Amino acid sequence: MTEITATAEMQAALLSRALPYMQRYEHKTVVVKYGGHAMGDLELGKAFARDIALLKQSGVNPIVVHGGGPQIGAMLAKMGIESKFEGGLRVTDQKTVEIVEMVLAGSINKEIVALINAEGEWAIGLCGKDGNMVFAEKARKTMIDPDSNIERVLDLGFVGEPVEVDRTLLDLLARSEMIPVLAPVAPGRDGHTYNINADTFAGAIAGACKATRLLFLTDVPGVLDKNKKLIDELTVTEARALIKDGTVSGGMIPKVETCIEAIERGVEGVVILNGKTPHAVLLELFTEHGAGTLIVP
Numbered sequence: 029m030t031e032i033t034a035t036a037e038m039q040a041a042l043l044s045r046a047l048p049y050m051q052r053y054e055h056k057t058v059v060v061k062y063g064g065h066a067m068g069d070l071e072l073g074k075a076f077a078r079d080i081a082l083l084k085q086s087g088v089n090p091i092v093v094h095g096g097g098p099q100i101g102a103m104l105a106k107m108g109i110e111s112k113f114e115g116g117l118r119v120t121d122q123k124t125v126e127i128v129e130m131v132l133a134g135s136i137n138k139e140i141v142a143l144i145n146a147e148g149e150w151a152i153g154l155c156g157k158d159g160n161m162v163f164a165e166k167a168r169k170t171m172i173d174p175d176s177n178i179e180r181v182l183d184l185g186f187v188g189e190p191v192e193v194d195r196t197l198l199d200l201l202a203r204s205e206m207i208p209v210l211a212p213v214a215p216g217r218d219g220h221t222y223n224i225n226a227d228t229f230a231g232a233i234a235g236a237c238k239a240t241r242l243l244f245l246t247d248v249p250g251v252l253d254k255n256k257k258l259i260d261e262l263t264v265t266e267a268r269a270l271i272k273d274g275t276v277s278g279g280m281i282p283k284v285e286t287c288i289e290a291i292e293r294g295v296e297g298v299v300i301l302n303g304k305t306p307h308a309v310l311l312e313l314f315t316e317h318g319a320g321t322l323i324v325p
């Protein structure tokens with residue numbers, strides 16, 4: 029066999045394996061949460077954008093929700109403001125929410141839009157404010173104090189939880205050439221702007237759009253156990269126990285909580301995976317080598 033025929037055969041074999049997966053997701057909504065920790069490397073960013081473009085070209089309806097925690101932290105530090113987190117959420121005063129909106133809905137959102145458009149697609153950058161897409165309310169979070177074991181209410185300032193999602197604009201975009209890229213900022217009916225954890229925002233969008241898949245791209249291979257080993261599959265009950273016993277902490281808490289809620293709202297498959305692996309999205313959706321942690325009912 030010549031080298032050319034061998035390559036052609038390999039490509040044909042690859043395609044024939046990918047095709048059933050491609051058909052499975054045709055016309056289906058896939059929400060991809062692109063975490064701030066998975067960003068930063070231009071080549072990886074381009075590979076991510078290529079994957080999103082390819083999903084759209086294959087007839088899938090991709091919706092990108094992005095974070096930007098580290099980038100917000102860097103901007104706050106430049107302005108002499110210290111970042112403070114409680115339960116994985118940023119304590120957000122008025123000055124902070126202004127910077128959060130500027131970094132998320134401004135620079136990061138447009139960078140991702142530009143990367144996808146450079147792949148020949150039509151991405152459009154939006155946040156919860158556009159088209160009345162998302163309305164938020166002040167988050168009411170509680171935490172068990174590890175010293176006293178007493179539950180305490182957290183005052184996180186202008187941190188919001190999505191309470192209303194209107195999918196009119198997203199449905200319109202799904203029927204068009206456009207790929208929505210969403211920043212997790214939304215207004216409240218009280219007139220304030222709220223900073224929403226990007227995982228929570230992605231979960232609300234996936235739930236409202238009845239997404240077939242919700243993928244979380246982060247900087248770790250998935251949920252790790254106490255010995256830092258990857259957990260391939262987690263039930264909702266096991267996931268809750270890992271938060272309770274502290275195995276899951278920091279930014280992984282809102283991610284796992286969102287996975288649980290998304291499963292309960294009927295999203296078919298929720299996966300936490302390493303966004304630092306080039307083409308993580310394509311490999312997850314279109315090959316049998318699903319990576320990361322799959323959350324199951």
Ligand SMILES: Nc1ncnc2c1ncn2[C@@H]1O[C@H](COP(=O)(O)OP(=O)(O)O)[C@@H](O)[C@H]1O
Nearest residue numbers: 063064065246247248251252275276277279280
């Ligand atoms: N059990 C766990 N398994 C994996 N990561 C964990 C776990 N507990 C805490 N983490 C932390 O959660 C981080 C991912 O969340 P986060 O920093 O919010 O990322 P992103 O910006 O991608 O949303 C990991 O880098 C890790 O430090």
Ligand SMILES: CC(=O)N[C@@H](CCC(=O)OP(=O)(O)O)C(=O)O
Nearest residue numbers: 064095096097117118224225226
């Ligand atoms: C309330 C809250 O914590 N909001 C987040 C929003 C960005 C985000 O979630 O970014 P990652 O996905 O990169 O972590 C923040 O201010 O950092």
